[in-house]
Amino acid sequence: MSRRLPTLLSATVLASALALSACGEEAATTPSPAASAVSVKGSDPKTAPTVTVKAPLKVTTTESNVVTEGTGAVVAKDDIVGIEAVIVNGTDGKVAHSTWDDAGTVGLDLGATDLFPSFKSQIPGKKVGSRMVITSTPADAFGDTGNETLGVKKDDPVVFVVDVVSATKALKAAEGKAVAPKKGLPTVTMNEGKPATITVPKGVKPPTKTVVVPLVEGTGAEVKKGQTVRVAYTGALWKDGSVFDSSANRPEQPYFDFPIAQGQVIKGWDNGLQGQKVGSRVLLVIPPADGYGTAGSPPKIAGTDTLVFVVDILAAY
Secondary structure (H helix, E strand, O other), X not given: OEEEOOOOHHHOOOOOOOOOOOOOOEOOOOOOOOHHHEEEEOOOOOOOOEEEEOOOOOOOOOEEEEEEOOOOOEOOOOOEEEEEEEEEEOOOOOEEEEHHHXXXXXXXXXXXXXXXXXXXXXXXXXXXXXXXXXXXXXXXXXXXXXXXXXXXXXXXXXXXXXXXXXXXXXXXXXXXXXXXXXXXXXXXXXXXXXXXXXXXXXXXXOOOOOEEEEEEEEOOOEOOOOOEEEEEEEEEEOOOOOEEEEHHHOOXXXXXXXXXXXXXXXXXXXXXXXXXXXXXXXXXXXXXXXXXXXXXXXXXXXXXXXXXXXXXXXXXX
């Protein structure tokens, strides 16, 4: 399983881990001067490599070199990648954090605007399965503030030893086999670039338990607990079909990422999307108990409102 790395890396600790399947030929690129001061030992993908840095390290330009080249696909600049990493403070040579100390995969959205510039610039072009060393300027790592939690000050260069484990592209919309709608449930009309139209059947009482119905059966992997899921969605009220929210209303980022089954979204989403396949379009009909409860979500959602969502599962990482 994988877990997404918090997007704003300059303010968080690198968390989670994954099993590396790196294999290939050694020393695929010539080390930069700064990288030549970094020694990486260990080949067991299940344990962290031993990283030694001749400190203090001087880094004027963020660079990288491949220690072990993988045999997988070349990573694109907008891919979602899974990694493991060791972070070392270049000033004192101390390991600040290792994802091998945690559990699960770290997911990086290379297209995210607030991801480390060092990751955005250095990981694309590398092959899946590679182990690489990134020597980063302070500005391209934790920025102007450093990271107090990790003991990295604003002027400290940072060394990242990164295992590139996987790479995938997020879908733009659901892809798969259409599933015939069930009678007595809302129907959905998709509108490109706009919120979906959700039509609630007249004279039908809402269900008392959450209903989960695929409208399109995707062909991707099943969504698992602990992963981060990327979705596009529209939400409407059963009582009148009015749309109260849609990712399409945010054209600069018409999707939503969240960790599944971690209590960061309503229960109906956590339970209803778990086990669905990437590429699926899912209809969720959610009574208050699995939605916002008796308090609702004013001003649009009352405590008695049943919610209807159409959700496209674009990625899980």
